């Protein structure tokens with residue numbers, strides 16, 4: 001007969017992270033550059049009290065366990081209070097990317113059936129416009145104090161965040177419930193078709209926080225000062241608000257002030273030691289420090305992921321500024337951490353150049369996520385560093401399904417990532433291509449299908465394919481490959497102008513090229529791999 005352990009069973013709940021931070025590191029600061037323009041100073045104890053008040057306020061507004069609560073907000077202390085107040089009380093925090101096309105925001109809110117939506121000041125105009133299209137939303141809360149509430153608004157019952165908090169006493173105990181309860185939901189548009197919701201549980205979130213903090217992962221500790229550049233609507237800022245509570249470190253939130261100068265000043269003023277974000281955002285910061293001959297005085301390491309980090313960026317950070325870069329790979333469906341570039345003991349004797357080459361890869365698995373590569377027939381491929389196959393993962397914080405979708409995305413119990421990779425004998429994974437039909441520009445997805453559908457509506461276009469083209473600033477930008485109708489005359493500029501008003505401006509393709517024929521696969525799909533190969537050296541006019 002098996003012998004059971006005799007350890008306390010305490011469900012892994014998100015509220016326990018905040019309770020720990022408030023009790024053991026209560027005076028550690030949470031600093032935010034607000035949308036209002038000023039700086040705001042809080043600490044873990046205050047976030048603890050205000051999150052409990054928010055939980056009380058949400059109950060008063062009629063929210064019940066399992067209800068989805070949306071946020072359209074930048075990185076700041078109020079957003080973090082919503083993270084904890086919502087999830088901690090058994091509601092589901094639904095962070096929404098305000099950069100999406102307005103109709104897409106409304107679609108996502110409707111799919112999630114958000115009951116309340118919290119909005120930052122400068123995102124209110126979007127919500128005012130969309131409100132009639134979002135029937136499930138009973139309350140919109142503006143994340144500001146009474147003095148900053150607009151005099152006129154299209155939303156007559158708009159609520160004020162600070163009024164909601166002020167009306168409560170904070171005498172609230174976080175409820176205890178099953179650790180598998182949904183805690184937050186994040187939609188990914190990195191798939192074809194409509195965005196899909198990944199629902200994180202309390203258990204997966206807490207386990208992910210443990211792993212994220214590990215020395216061979218993000219390596220964060222109580223003495224760190226972390227500035228998450230990655231938005232809180234991008235996979236919960238890669239889990240940093242949770243991992244930071246776990247280790248009890250200081251957090252610095254930049255709001256929407258993400259230009260090089262604003263970031264640099266914040267790094268220096270608040271003595272930031274660690275950060276995380278997509279490659280594009282670092283270009284602005286590096287340009288600012290280089291062109292003004294500046295140096296970082298406290299910044300020691302940064303995790304860069306979400307898109308392939310250019311080796312030149314790693315070198316510049318390390319050689320010119322003494323900032324260690326950890327290249328990471330992950331996905332919305334993975335909460336997001338999957339792999340990170342860290343060395344093993346055996347690499348101690350390697351030359352600097354060999355180590356650098358290895359760390360340019362996407363890295364090795366963090367405990368909690370296993371991976372494999374498979375060929376087109378689903379056969380598992382060897383870890384020889386050469387065989388490239390579809391990358392599949394499984395683990396404690398990997399999705400098993402999507403919200404509102406019955407069909408399982410899993411293949412043989414593994415989650416197919418849509419990335420193509422090699423894995424070397426030491427377990428270092430390198431992304432070599434992507435099988436999913438999307439383009440990632442500056443960390444944001446652009447749907448190839450949406451672009452193709454627009455151009456297929458142009459009278460001179462017979463067939464159009466959108467592919468990703470390498471761009472030094474945005475990582476990838478869309479290039480349209482077009483077959484004209486017989487006898488039709490049209491220029492690339494006319495085709496690009498045809499996108500005006502049909503998609504968000506930042507998604508407009510950078511160029512169009514004309515070909516006689518677009519290659520197709522045996523099943524009649526556009527052969528994107530071949531097209532990407534054919535145009536891999538194409539120089540975009542925007543470079």
Ligand code: AMP
Pocket residue numbers: 188190235304305306307308309327328329330331332333336362417418419431434440
């Ligand atoms: P998202 O769900 O928006 O976080 O996007 C996840 C996808 O971004 C992955 O499946 C990859 O296609 C891409 N990605 C993330 N990190 C990296 C990386 N370090 N290198 C290359 N691609 C990456």
